[in-house]
Amino acid sequence: MTQNRFALALLGAALLFLGSFLPILRVPIVGELNYFANGKGDGVLMIGLALLSVSFAARRRFDLLLCTGLAAGALLGYTLVLLNSRIREMRAAMDSGSENLFSGFAEALAGSVQIQWGWAVLALGACVLTAVGYAALREGGQGSETPAQGAGARVSSSRTGVIALAS
Numbered sequence: 001m002t003q004n005r006f007a008l009a010l011l012g013a014a015l016l017f018l019g020s021f022l023p024i025l026r027v028p029i030v031g032e033l034n035y036f037a038n039g040k041g042d043g044v045l046m047i048g049l050a051l052l053s054v055s056f057a058a059r060r061r062f063d064l065l066l067c068t069g070l071a072a073g074a075l076l077g078y079t080l081v082l083l084n085s086r087i088r089e090m091r092a093a094m095d096s097g098s099e100n101l102f103s104g105f106a107e108a109l110a111g112s113v114q115i116q117w118g119w120a121v122l123a124l125g126a127c128v129l130t131a132v133g134y135a136a137l138r139e140g141g142q143g144s145e146t147p148a149q150g151a152g153a154r155v156s157s158s159r160t161g162v163i164a165l166a167s
Helices: 002-019 043-058 062-096 103-111 118-138
Strands: 023-027 031-034 154-158 161-165
Touching (some): 002 062, 043 118
Antiparallel strands (some): 154 161
16 A cells, blocks of 8 residues: 555656646747746746655655645645736736727737646646545555554554654
């Protein structure tokens, strides 16, 4: 079970990492934009969450993946709400503006802004990490085997914590 969680955790982290470089928005004349935006966008935070998830998975702390998965989902949600708000503001500004030569052209450009497939990859990565973290948390934290058990120590758990006693 631990190997499956490890593989799923790496898959989720890889999806977050790679999704940061995939197109998330298509804007006429400008082209396709990604989440990373040459180090200026929120993709930097997403890559940080992906690397943190790999670190948690390597230490078999699968329960902490719930935090990175939820943080990635929250960051995606925030960005989508902000993007939608900016598009609405842009359209409202064009509607209230005076009739000039380029108003029809600007309105056509604003109407053709499209969300691209990179969002789906990022959302899938966040969902995978959240699911692995939630499953680990429901089964009692880190997973079926702790590093202390692999070293030959006895572990007894209680409600107040985990106490490892050398055998």
